Amino acid sequence: MEKTRMKRFLFFSIPIIISLLSAEAGSDQEWASLKEAAKNIRSVKSEFLQKRILPILTKPLRSEGRVFFQTPGSLRWEYLNPLRSVMLQKGDTIRLYHFSEGEWKPEMTQAVEVRRMVIAEISRWFQGRFDESKIFKNLYVPGPPVRILLTPKEGVDKFIRRIEIFPGTRPGVIERVEIEEPGGSRTSIEFRKTEINPNLPSEIFEKP
Secondary structure, X not given: OHHHHHHHHHHHHHHHHHHHHHHHHHHHHHHXXXXXXXXXXXXXXXXXXXXXXXXXXXXXXEEEEEEEEEOOOEEEEEEEEOOOXXXXXXXXXXXXXXXXXXXXXXXXXXXXXXXXXXXXXXXXHHOOOHHHOOOEEEEEEOOOOXXXXXXXXXXXXXXXXXXXXXXXOOOOOEEEEEEEOOOOOEEEEEEEEEEEOOOOXXXXXXXX
């Protein structure tokens, strides 16, 4: 009887193991395909509409802005309205400013560290390097629609519960990002008018 049970266990376990190994191999192939498709991306320019949903509000908070990216690691994330602010990344240096009383001022708030973490990840996203994050675990979901699911590692999960990225059909184009936070708050970012490989002046990543 014991041998029969063992045979049944092995019989049903083998297909499961094979399917898990196939899924892992398929995931590796998808990451490689994303990177290969995006290897010619030198720069990206896009506008975005952001909606922030808070449990205490009946209507989402809407913001509009634009984003500029240039390899190997330059990024400008700028909010234009209703309030002006900008996040600049040049290599490993990330600076944040808000516009007040007619001038740009360094931003020093509790939320800055959370935005630092996300802004550091976005440069990788434009290059298809979703699997290289040091603070997020990743999962490729074939869909439809195709999406990348990022779940934070220990320590980061107190700020972010998960991130869903919806890549477009063109390399370097991200259609939408959904960010879920603890407590029920959510942020949705839709990208539009995306340009691939535009000429961008270096000053755009250095000054607010």
